Amino acid sequence: MINFQSVSKVFPDGTHAVExxxxxxxxxKITVFVGPSGCGKTTSLRMINRMIEPTxxxxxxDGKDTTSIDAPTLRRGIGYVIQNAGLFPHRTVLDNVATVPxxxxxxxxxxxxxxxxLLARVGLDSAMGNRYPxxxxxxxxxxxxxxxxxxxxxxxxxxxxxxxxVDPVVRAQLQDEFIRLQDELGKTIVxxxxxxxxxxxxxxxxxxxxxxxxxxxFAAPAEVLSRPADDFVADFVGRDRGYRALSFxxxxxxxxxxxxxxxxxxPVPTDAGSSAEGLTEGGGRWLLVVDGRGEPRGWLDCRRVPxxxxxxxxxxxxxxxxxGPDASLRxxxxxxxxxxxxxxxxxxxxxxxxxxxxxxxxxxxxxxxxGDEPGEAPAVTPTGPEFWTKAEANP
Amino acid sequence: MNWAWLNRNTDQILSWLxxxxxLALLPTVLGLLLALPLGALAHRYRWSYATLITLxxxxxxxxxxxxxxxxxxxxxxRILDPLNVVVALTLYTLALLVRVVADxxxxxxxxxVQSASAMGYRPLRSLITVQLPLAIPVIGAGLRVAxxxxxxxxxxxxxxxxxxxxxxxxxGFQLNFYTPIIAGIVLCLLLAxxxxxxxxxxxxxxxxWQRVVRAR
Numbered sequence: 001m002i003n004f005q006s007v008s009k010v011f012p013d014g015t016h017a018v019e020x021x022x023x024x025x026x027x028x029k030i031t032v033f034v035g036p037s038g039c040g041k042t043t044s045l046r047m048i049n050r051m052i053e054p055t056x057x058x059x060x061x062d063g064k065d066t067t068s069i070d071a072p073t074l075r076r077g078i079g080y081v082i083q084n085a086g087l088f089p090h091r092t093v094l095d096n097v098a099t100v101p102x103x104x105x106x107x108x109x110x111x112x113x114x115x116x117x118l119l120a121r122v123g124l125d126s127a128m129g130n131r132y133p134x135x136x137x138x139x140x141x142x143x144x145x146x147x148x149x150x151x152x153x154x155x156x157x158x159x160x161x162x163x164x165x166v167d168p169v170v171r172a173q174l175q176d177e178f179i180r181l182q183d184e185l186g187k188t189i190v191x192x193x194x195x196x197x198x199x200x201x202x203x204x205x206x207x208x209x210x211x212x213x214x215x216x217x218f219a220a221p222a223e224v225l226s227r228p229a230d231d232f233v234a235d236f237v238g239r240d241r242g243y244r245a246l247s248f249x250x251x252x253x254x255x256x257x258x259x260x261x262x263x264x265x266x267p268v269p270t271d272a273g274s275s276a277e278g279l280t281e282g283g284g285r286w287l288l289v290v291d292g293r294g295e296p297r298g299w300l301d302c303r304r305v306p307x308x309x310x311x312x313x314x315x316x317x318x319x320x321x322x323x324g325p326d327a328s329l330r331x332x333x334x335x336x337x338x339x340x341x342x343x344x345x346x347x348x349x350x351x352x353x354x355x356x357x358x359x360x361x362x363x364x365x366x367x368x369x370x371g372d373e374p375g376e377a378p379a380v381t382p383t384g385p386e387f388w389t390k391a392e393a394n395p
Numbered sequence: 396m397n398w399a400w401l402n403r404n405t406d407q408i409l410s411w412l413x414x415x416x417x418l419a420l421l422p423t424v425l426g427l428l429l430a431l432p433l434g435a436l437a438h439r440y441r442w443s444y445a446t447l448i449t450l451x452x453x454x455x456x457x458x459x460x461x462x463x464x465x466x467x468x469x470x471x472x473r474i475l476d477p478l479n480v481v482v483a484l485t486l487y488t489l490a491l492l493v494r495v496v497a498d499x500x501x502x503x504x505x506x507x508v509q510s511a512s513a514m515g516y517r518p519l520r521s522l523i524t525v526q527l528p529l530a531i532p533v534i535g536a537g538l539r540v541a542x543x544x545x546x547x548x549x550x551x552x553x554x555x556x557x558x559x560x561x562x563x564x565x566x567g568f569q570l571n572f573y574t575p576i577i578a579g580i581v582l583c584l585l586l587a588x589x590x591x592x593x594x595x596x597x598x599x600x601x602x603x604w605q606r607v608v609r610a611r
Contacts, residue, residue, distance in 0.1 A: 051513055076515030086510030090528045090604045099514050132604040148514075 001027045002048060002156065002188065007057035009043050009213070017043040018213035021057070025205075027155075028186045032203035034193055036236065040213030041192045045158050048190060049078045061156065076100050079149030079157035079187070084165045085141040087133040093119070093144050094129040100152040111151070118147040123177055139170035146178070150185075159191045163198070175201055196237055200225070200244060208233050222248040246330035249369055251323065254332065254362065256346055256355035261290045264297060265310050286341030289316055294352035296322065296345045322347050323357060329369070333362040397574040404575075408563070412582055414477075415559035418552070419545040419586065421481050426488020427538060433489070434496020435522055444497060451490040459483060459551050480552045487548065488541045495537030499530035532605060535598035542590040546583055560586075 002025040009018040018040040025031045033041035046052040047059050050071045059066045066074055087096050097118055098111035116126055122143040133141055142162060149157055163171045163178075179202065182189065193199055199206050200221040208224060210216040210232045217229035225245040228234035237244070262268065287300040289311060298316030320339035323332040323346045335344030336359035343356035401408070437444040462483040467474045470482065503526045511521040553561025563579030566572070599606070 049513060051509070072515045072517050074515075075513055080510075080513040082506065082510050082513060084506060086506045086513075088507060088511070088525060089504075090525075090602070103515050132607045134604065135607050 001025065001062055002190070003060040003063075004044070004047075005058050005060065007044070007047060007054045007059060009040070009047065009052065010055045016213055018047070018054075021213070021215055023207060023215060023218055025188065025190060027062075027188045029204035030182060030189045030191055030202055031205045031207060032191045032193060032199040033207050033209060034196055034199040034203075034236075035209030035216075036211060037194060039209035039211050041194075041207075041209045042160055043213070044209070045160055045190055045192045048156070048158055049075045049080060051075075076104055076152060077154050077156070079152070079154040081142075081145045081149045081157070081159040081162040083161045084138075085133070085145035085162075087141055087144055087148070089133050092130050092132060093124075093136070096133065096144055097147045097151050099148055100154075104152060115147070115151060118150060119144075121150070122147045122181070137170075138166045139174060142166060142174060146181075155188055157187050157189045159189060161192055161194070164193070164195070171198075178202065197244070200247060208236060210236075243330065243333075246333060246366065247328045249329045249366075251327050251329050251332045251362075252365065254346075254357050254365055256357065257343070259288050259343065259345070259353065259356045261288045261294075261296075261353060262300060262311060264289060264291050264312065267310050268300070268305050286317075286343075288341075288343075288345065288353065288356070290353055293350075296320075296347065296351075296353050299340050301340075320345060322351070324351075325349055329362060329366060332357055333359060333366075336362060396577065397572075400572075400574050401578060408560075408578065408582070411558055411560050411562055412586070415546070415549055415561075415583075416586060418477060418480050418484070418549045418557075418559055419542065419590065422484030422488050423538070423542045423545050423590070425481070425485045426492055426541060427534075429485070429489045430492030430496050431527075433493045435500060437493060437497035438500035448494050448497070451493045454486055455490040459487070459548055460554060462486070463552055463555055475556055477557055479555075480549060480557055484545050484548055488545060491541045491544070492534075492537055496530070496534055499533035499537070500526055502533055503529045528601070531598055531602050535594055539591050539594050542594060543587045546587040546590060550579070550583065 004021045004023045004025075007018060007021045008016070010016055021040075021044060033044060035041050043052055047054050048061070048066070050066055053067075088099070091099075094112045094115045095108075097115035098106075098108065101111040101114065102108060112129075116129055119126055119129060124140060124143050124147070128136065128140065128144075133144065136144065142165075145162060149159075163174050166174065175198065191199075191202060193202075203221050206217075206219065206221050206224050207215055208217045208229075216236075217224055217233045219227075219229075222245065224233065225237060225242075225248075228237055285302050287302055289297050289300050291297050297313060298318045299320065300311060300316055317340045321331065321335045321344075323335040323344055325348060327335070327346075332344055332346075335346070336342060336357055337344075339345065339356075341356075343358060344362075346354045346357050348354055433447060437447045463479055464474075466472070466479045466482055467476065470479065472478050500522075507529065508521065508526060511525045512518075516525065549559055550561030550564060553559065553565050560579050560582050563575040563582075567574070567576035567579070
């Protein structure tokens with residue numbers, strides 16, 4: 001457990017980075033500090049391992065004041081993942097990962113052997129061990145950064161926008177693996193990001209910081225979305241927070257529609273358009289194409305059916321997210337909305353097509369959920385400055 | 396070219412070459428060793444940077460011949476003692492390299508330094524095992540300039556009669572005889588090239604990460 005007790009930080013130039021912060025960060029959970037730039041989230045993070053010393057107040061780890069521990073010793077006991085990984089360019093991947101154990105006095109040989117095992121844990125090939133950071137992609141470097149922070153098996157990990165420098169696809173991948181890793185390790189993690197979606201996805205608890213270093217709200221993600229503490233939080237979380245809140249509602253039993261499929265490489269039936277029309281509710285324009293294993297590959301536009309050759313990936317309109325077995329309402333609705341046919345593809349755990357879901361059924365489920373739990377997520381209570389109030393005041 | 400003269404004096408010229416080599420090498424190494432802590436100081440504390448760089452600049456403007464003449468009085472050495480040359484050139488190397496080392500350390504990405512500190516490095520260990528290795532390419536470039544300039548400056552000491560390749564120039568001028576002068580220039584150039592190549596080789600071998608093929 002990490003406690004901030006009335007912590008303030010005023011920089012020498014007079015900037016109030018953090019204002020009277022009192023917060024209790026639970027053990028074994030991911031706590032996300034989120035907020036716009038200049039809100040003091042990174043400053044707060046760095047006060048935990050004394051990279052920055054507070055002006056007032058104290059930071060306690062498991063009841064112990066951090067200032068009672070020599071700073072370098074304290075830091076070796078706290079994993080740290082920095083933006084852009086911050087790897088040592090002159091050391092191999094293995095030596096980078098072995099950094100803290102070596103600082104703690106372990107022999108290089110031992111530390112390197114352990115580092116090799118850690119690479120596998122963060123999804124890197126052991127052949128990467130002898131490369132230099134410059135030889136890795138951004139995503140791989142970030143994984144090495146995580147492995148390095150884990151090397152000494154610290155109970156606490158600090159992560160400063162660790163996934164912000166990689167492209168969205170890699171970021172989503174890293175986030176998913178990070179969640180999986182945390183399920184195994186159960187570390188006390190403090191994670192800084194400016195991305196509210198990342199905060200919602202990763203956080204067990206979210207601390208929303210306002211400019212000037214004020215803690216605006218500290219709560220579970222669903223609560224931050226459904227009950228923003230004030231105008232600032234409502235505004236920061238964004239106008240589509242009602243949609244985001246659907247992330248926390250399981251889809252449950254939605255009516256699944258039969259979907260005729262065509263297998264890649266098969267010839268397109270000459271009456272493709274009309275046969276699809278006969279079988280689906282959504283109209284006959286789109287036909288779902290799967291591969292040999294039954295995994296969805298894309299949609300075939302029956303108005304532009306290739307007649308001269310068996311259907312290939314090039315003929316398909318790609319895209320459309322998939323709804324897996326544990327999909328939330330958000331994922332399911334997105335699957336329906338992002339599909340060119342308007343029918344969201346539902347898949348089983350092996351990614352095989354089960355059928356399709358219509359957006360109207362998802363909306364019905366949302367309405368039903370609201371009926372079951374009045375006031376609970378997804379709430380759309382208006383908060384914050386609304387346009388119509390302004391219009392009234394100024395006719 | 397009077398080859399017969401060169402043949403007759405080969406042993407003498409070779410001993411001057413060896414002497415010249417040492418007189419250029421020692422100050423280069425000593426100057427570097429002194430410049431490392433001073434450059435680190437200038438890098439670490441901004442107030443010391445301006446002071447040290449100004450002092451180094453002033454030191455460098457003292458004419459070498461003056462320094463060769465004055466040093467015996469300060470050090471209590473004989474005027475012909477090669478130590479005077481070593482000390483004088485060490486000072487010049489130091490003057491040149493303080494700034495190089497400070498700037499080289501400044502060029503290390505701050506994120507890497509920060510990351511070392513966050514991992515639990517103490518400042519001295521971070522300096523020696525993280526920042527200094529990363530500064531090698533820039534320091535190496537400065538060292539090449541210092542080494543080559545030392546090879547040429549050593550010859551000036553010939554005016555005091557300290558034996559090295561500079562003797563070829565004084566001899567040549569006194570006799571109005573060009574063979575030793577040409578031989579001196581060629582050997583100085585060769586020596587400078589040897590220093591330059593050796594330093595490049597050392598930098599290359601000590602920075603394997605610079606030679607890897609970049610991903611992406």
